Amino acid sequence: MEDDKIIDLFWTRDQTAIEETGIKYGSRLQRLAMKILYSREDAEESVNDTYLSAWNTIPPQRPVYFFAFLAKICRFAAYGKLDWKTAQKRQAEVVELTAELETCIPDAAAQAAFDSRELGELLNIFLGTLTEEKRLIFLRRYWFEDSVKDIAKRYGIGESKVKTTLLRTRTNLRNFLEKEGIHL
């Protein structure tokens, strides 16, 4: 079923909206949550939380990009369930991603507290400065948490190119945050 029709079901408070959303996007949301949580049960719970949140917010919202809308909710739900203290032991990928992103943080900003929404706005501006290729690779890595190998396979490019692109983009992000972020 097309996104618009599913959203119409939400608007008419038809509970098949949840079922249709699950049919179309359930597996993708589950994969996304699994990458963060490494637990099928927790991932399923995150996906169910996503459906509930979508049910509670549509209406009044009418998402233009329905998958992105759901994926954002699901990602937050999964991170909400992630125990960062024990992540060190179990969720190796999340730890690796966090460590990679640490390198983007300018020294001056390391001790400062930032609101994640404001940081998101800043990251939006940064993403807008990137070429499409860099933006897609960066988001596949740090938003969808794909491995370097999966990104290379997805875009038909070499793993070394993915690594190089990520490295340069992280450097650009650090420079960008250095220039902009410390004024937050």
Place this chain on the structure above:
Amino acid sequence: MNGKDLLMGLGHVDEVYIQAAEEKTLRKPFGTALRRYGAMAACFAVLIVAATVFYTRSPVGPTPPGPVVEPPDISQPPEFVPEEVTVDMGQVYFNDAIGPQEDIWYDPDVYTITPLSGQAYADYYQRGLTPPWLPDGLSPAKWNDTAEQITAADGTVISDIANLGFYSGYYEDGTPELYENTNAVKGLSLSASRIGALPQWDYVLPEQERQTTDIDGIAVTLGVSICPCEPAGTVEVINAEWESGGLHFQLTAQQIERTDVVKTIASIIAGTADITIIN
């Protein structure tokens, strides 16, 4: 601020970027593919030349002892067995399209219009044009399996389009039925041409910036546009253009799921209904 803050901050980026990262594919530079296949072709050429030189220079002598083995019969080509094709919807890219350009009208007083049907149709296109797989509920239009060849005064064929339609229903005069409440047709039309003179579509981006989708090794340009339909509102129109099997194709679908449109295209390209779509 730490890495965790950045990961969480990324959660707030625009949905348009997230959707693009989920849907878009990267266009491989043409030069890269050309170099790769060029190098492969060169290797094959070297092998063929080497083999030819080796065999033509082999000394001719008495036949060695042993059983005589008949060479394989190559007069009949091996039967083509289509393989199952898988398409990942995550790798399918839909360009923003505006709509079709106006059809060109050919004055019958100036051009010769020759109808093609039956054997002439089959001989000209050299393959059946009905997609091996079609979405449920669609039936063929009565004008299918006929075409018109339009020839200029100097004998040049300037149009050879076969138009096929597959819709949810038809009125008595054979035109596709407007579907229920949407006041729009539900189904798809397929055009094929040997010379490639198909109606053009307008896109938001110029040709060099449009992305193609690889379906079973064929570059397919897919577009999505919105057709206003009163009183229902809007209907999504998917269009696709590609070249395969010596023919140029164009497909337009209204009110058909994107996965079904892609599956139909894949079935035409691969010549099999055995298509797996993964989301």
